[in-house]
Amino acid sequence: MSESSNIPLRxxxxxxxxxxxxxxxxxxxxCPALLALADSGAELVIADDDTVELSNLHRQILFDEESVxxxxxxxxxxxxxxxxxxETSIELVRSRFLPDNARELARSVDLVLEGADNxxxxxxxxxxxxxxxxxxxHGAAIRFVATVWCVAPEGRPCxxxxxxxxxxxxAQPNCNDAGVLGPVVGFAGALMADRALRVLxxxxxxxxxxxxxxGRRDVxxxxxxxxxxxxxxCGPSPRISEIDETRxxxxxxxx
Numbered sequence: 062m063s064e065s066s067n068i069p070l071r072x073x074x075x076x077x078x079x080x081x082x083x084x085x086x087x088x089x090x091x092c093p094a095l096l097a098l099a100d101s102g103a104e105l106v107i108a109d110d111d112t113v114e115l116s117n118l119h120r121q122i123l124f125d126e127e128s129v130x131x132x133x134x135x136x137x138x139x140x141x142x143x144x145x146x147x148e149t150s151i152e153l154v155r156s157r158f159l160p161d162n163a164r165e166l167a168r169s170v171d172l173v174l175e176g177a178d179n180x181x182x183x184x185x186x187x188x189x190x191x192x193x194x195x196x197x198x199h200g201a202a203i204r205f206v207a208t209v210w211c212v213a214p215e216g217r218p219c220x221x222x223x224x225x226x227x228x229x230x231x232a233q234p235n236c237n238d239a240g241v242l243g244p245v246v247g248f249a250g251a252l253m254a255d256r257a258l259r260v261l262x263x264x265x266x267x268x269x270x271x272x273x274x275x276g277r278r279d280v281x282x283x284x285x286x287x288x289x290x291x292x293x294x295c296g297p298s299p300r301i302s303e304i305d306e307t308r309x310x311x312x313x314x315x316x
Contacts, residue, residue, distance in 0.1 A: 077102040080261050081170040084108070085158045085186055087133040089120035089241060090176030090200045093250030094257070095137065096123060099146050101258060106170055108154040109133045120243035158182055160306035163189035172260055173197040174253050180227050181309040187212070187220035188301055188308070191294050196260050196268075200253040205242055207249035210271035210286065211256040216295025218269055218288040225289075227309060245276040 080103045084091045087109040095105060113121070113128040113136055121133075128136040134153040142148050156162060158177070167173055167189040175186040175197055183199060190197040194214040201208050212219050252272060260266045272283045293300040301308075 075102065077258075077261055080104065080172075081106055082257060082261070083166055083170040083173045084176065085173065085182065086176045086178065087111075087121070087123070087137045088117070088176060088178060089243070089246035090202065090250045090253060091174070092121045092123040092137070093247045094174055094176060094200070094254045095141065096144075097251050097254030098257065099141055099144055101261075102150075103261065104150045104152065105141070105146075106152040106154060106166070107134060107137060108156060108158050108166065109137075110155055110157050120241060120246045122247060158186060158189075160185060160304050160309060163304055164193055167193040167195050170195065172257055174200070174257055176200050176250065176253065180224075183220065184224075184227050185304070185309050188294060188304060190214070191216050191219055192302070192304070196266070198253045198256045198260070200249050202241055202246040202249045204240055205245055205276035207245050207252070207274040207276070208271060209249055209252045209256060209274075211260060211267050211269075213266070213268040216288070216292070218286045219292065219295040221294040221301075222289040222292045223271070223286055242276055245274065248274055248276075 082098060082103050083106045084095055085108050087107055095107070098105065111133050113124050113131050113133055115129050118124055118126065123137050123140040134155060138148065138151050138153060141151055154166065158166065163185050173186060173190050173195055175183060177183050177186065186197060190212070196212065196214050198209065198211045199220060256267055269286055270283050271286050272281060274281045288295065290296060
């Protein structure tokens, strides 16, 4: 146990007042993460351009049947306000996280939670956060497995140390075909919020360690990720110094 683990988490509204968190995607990962962060006192910036569908409800826990057909951002805002969160602490960005707004959005916050459903956005978020020196929490879930990991502003390691580059479209699992289990997604979103709070409070930030949850066996493992010596993003001789939209493929599935 590290020395800092004995320090109580200061997650009251006063402790995090004025800190800004960007949540990319109000979906299966974003909804539970937002719910867990809602009473932290941090300002929440939410980026999404989708509408609520009936098939979303089993895992996107801020929505109900009355939300179907509404813009996700409006439904999320209303759900958070009903929980007592001041509307003034919620900023809505009616757009996806895209090459033309990525760096500006990352620069405007203290931390990014990336809950995207496609590799293009995940790599874009990783690159933008590294270039703007912002910490980022990545999350993913498919079938019975969820992964969450936290990257420091300087990387070492970063997302590209582990996954290297955007895979071909055919190599990306289709969310509709593969399936996602609601409780596993909810667990991942809550774990993302836990990592975010640890970074924002400075209490034992879990940089460089990836957490994997196996929902079938109910096992959570955390292992270190070694930095890649030739990483083009955070290595000693980085080659990525700007956002070039040709690096990122189009999204292939909807969470």
